[in-house]
Amino acid sequence: MNAPVRNPKLLKGDKHDWQVVIGMEIHAQVTSNAKLFSGASTEFGGEPNSHVSLVDAAMPGMLPVINKKCVEQAVKTGLGLKAKINKKSVFDRKNYFYPDLPQGYQISQFKHPVVGEGIVTVDMQDGSSFEVGIERLHLEQDAGKSLHDQHPSMSYVDLNRSGVALMEIVSKPDLRSAEEAKAYVTKLRTILRYLGTCDGDMEKGNLRADVNVSVRKPGDPLGTRCEIKNVNSIRFIGQAIEVEARRQIDILEDGGKIDQETRLFDAAKGETRSMRSKEEAHDYRYFPDPDLLPLEFDDAFIAKLKADLPELPDEKKARFVKDFGLSPYDAGVLIAERETAAFFEEVASGRDPKAAANFMINEFFGRLNKEDKTIEQSPISAEQARHDRRSDRRWHDLRQDRQRPLRNRLGRGWRPARGGREAWHEAGDRHRRHRKGRRRYHREEPGQG
Template sequence: MSPTSSSTAAQIIKGQTGDWEIVIGMEVHAQVSSNSKLFSGASTEFGAEPNNQVSFVDAGMPGMLPVINEKCVEQAVRTGLGLKAKINLRSIFDRKNYFYPDLPQGYQISQFQNPIVGEGEVFIDLKDGSSVLVGIERLHLEQDAGKSLHDQSPDNSYVDLNRSGIALMEIVTKPHMRSSEEAAAFLRKLRAIVRYLGTCDGNMDEGSMRADVNVSVCKVGGYDKFRADGSFKHLGTRCEIKNVNSMRFVAQAVEYEARRQVEIIEGGGTIKQETRLFDSKLNETRSMRSKEEAHDYRYFPDPDLLPLELDAAWVETIKKSLPELPDEKRARFVAFGLTPYDASVLVAERELADYYEALAKGVDAKAAANWLNNEILGRLNRDSLTIADVPVSAAANNAIVTMVADGTISGKIAKDLLYIVWTEGGDPRQVVEARGLRQVTDTGAIDAAIEAVIAANPDKVEEVKAKPKLAAWFVGQVMKQTGGKANPGAVNAALKKRLNLPDEG
């Protein structure tokens, strides 16, 4: 791993007046994986009928009081630890006050000045195999709002409160990303981390994870000055693009927004700080509200809740229970002998990494990775499946790769064997035995096959003596004769001997 904090090439936008750099920060809302909501016992399951998962607390009924869900706190701490962040043993829940029909209490319970998690870090992995450090500013817990439905009737709007009160982690980065690739890579890495931790399912389609992307542009060099003295004056005015819900859209939104800002500045205009929407159909961002229209949220500590005090020993227990995270796993895979790029691909999803590890047990790491990439993932991609859908267990694949390595079967038979167990099931070793797929290394059998081929093709024997390269034709014929079971190396050696061919032939 070669982490560097800011020295990777920034994405440059060529304007008419010169080159511009992009600066990106992100606020990611990640839904906490928990059975019940942040302050109530209502279920959090996705896909229920509207308003079927709403407690009196979630509906803001008079006299109802929030009670913190310890599981959600644990998940936030776990996530904080996974982000290598400072865990604040004392944090405070505040009320963020605003009126909206899908906000039943008239305020969202959030954390303002004293979040549960402070500064941390995430390394993002780029295509060239390098890693970049993105600083985490904070993580705090807050309630999600319900959902307003405006398309159900021409005259009325409806409200679904199933989401109301679900626990979210808002993860805020420092403005450390400098290209659309980095922005998408950050989100991908963050998703991998929370999935490894089991603290958020990361399903962006279901809204479990969504990003607000802050984009600004500055003249080349401005960012380095900002990193040197921390002053935001070196950066441009930012716009926040709300609720972007896929990696691809994040990249597209950044691209569009940065170009929009450069055009405005170069046209003599100034960037207004504002909140914008990304329209994925038109691939553009549009103004939502300006800074002047921003709400005054009147944050104050929620008097219904005591400050959240955590026990250091409890945090330590959680820390000890953390799984191996992508970066550590990647480093270990590289130490096995994989390239950084291959390792990054394999650790991106925990299931894939686990599958790989089981597959690679006792065999060459690189051979296992190649087998997984070429044979398994290739097939999955073709059928639009994921690693969870593989019908052949990692152990079965391990058996196949092991049999190739120890010469029991040939590489070609291995592919056929995978096809058999993929479509028909069965234990690879038993299939090899039952169908006689074992590689023939018995020189007697190979010699017999060679004799048969020679006998049938006397003319070719003369030709190969003149043109030793034709030996390959003989190998192919012998393989055919043995039903592909012969060890090609052994066939080659025996042919050379029989036909008196030179070694380099």
């Protein structure tokens, strides 16, 4: 095991304590204009089958030509995961039949992925952190989309997504609880968004997870695992792990055995169930795609991407702690989104950074939540916030307000200069007119389904 020693989190069964072992395969859609092997658009939505080239539709004689940007994005992500970059990798065909896969195979990378082993440092709510090993990252094509509810006896297929580049990021089985798994995906998403290689939008399916779950008695070898396919929100990842681990424990304690299989998480019923139809498809008969030469690049190609890397979340967090004297927890909250970190740095310039952090976390985010806004939609700019008339000392004291009801905290004390207040009020009115569901900011994870 690569996992560093940390407190074992065990699940209680009727007879034993059990340890959950989790590994994940994250499918992250590469941010690019065109698809991995064709010149069709990757844009989300669009009329059905409009963002489709004859390559994506697998018309006879069409040949794939790789998009350089997608390769760069994969390498960049590898660098962000402190991973080994393979200067030579190979595309293989993964063969299976499904109506949303017109080629009859997915172009993927099997034996020789573009990125090898790496590492992600995961931060937990309590301020502790641990490391998760990355096994590999490879490039592959996405499939099309099937709709099953349009017609009583027919499924509808839209190939707009067919051929869009995905990065499959495979972790080692280093995760030991639903909480750790959620924190891992959250961190990976943050890294991808910093790098600009995937937007991490789980609602659009641009980041989705296959979760491998097994249980064992502490100290035993790994148990038989089940793979829960295509979980599309961080909250569901946590729920799926919990119910699946419980299912396996119940079977084992009743003297049964776990069948290695693919399962589906049904959020409405709160259960996982077998996807028998996938079982037969497991014989993928991989072989090198004869339409594509090996993917090769040189050190200069990597060095150029390395030189352009932004400051990554871990580095930014360390800098906020060291230079600004923030607690690791506060620094972690502020760096979770690149835009938030930039906003904070501007607010903090010329003021006491700790007071500014306090203001951001204890007041500003509450405001955004209440008015259902993202930081890009903030009615006041960072500069306006910096010119708030209250002193650093008053900002410091905001922490004590934490215990008070949100309503009271938000109802007073906000005195931004330069028209900021009016902006807030107008935004509030607009918001009340179009009141929809409220979205929490930062207190919960993104992408909740």
